[in-house]
Amino acid sequence: MFIDTKFFKKQLDEEKQKLEGELETVAKRNPDQPKDWNATYPDMNIMAADKEEVADQEEEYENRASFELELESRLRDINDALVRVETGKFGKCTVGGENIDEARLRANPAAATCIKHAG
Ligand SMILES: [Zn+2]
Secondary structure, three states: OOOOHHHHHHHHHHHHHHHHHHHHHHEEEOOOOOOOEEEOOOOOOOOOOOHHHHHHHHHHHHHHHHHHHHHHHHHHHHHHHHHHHHOOOOOEOOOOOOEOOHHHHHHOOOOOOOOOOOO
């Protein structure tokens, strides 16, 4: 089965850019580990904040942190898939080495396994 790696690489690059753009709105890159991101505190005036505002800020931070984790985990999958593109392993199941169904890759170009080995 022939897999159009170029097509999928483009999809992966585009999603990577989108994810990094979204991450920049809620997080900062860890200067020591460029692939690691840390959620940033919402920009509110903490000096003037009353209890309710502080609670809102905490909640907003929690939301950012969980959104950030979600984005970061997806970005990690994308980066792993891009490495497989570079090493010629794209489209092969990382568990059994068999070809991944192209429909599965179209639904998720970052899929690392065939359906049988998923989850
Ligand atoms: Zn497999």
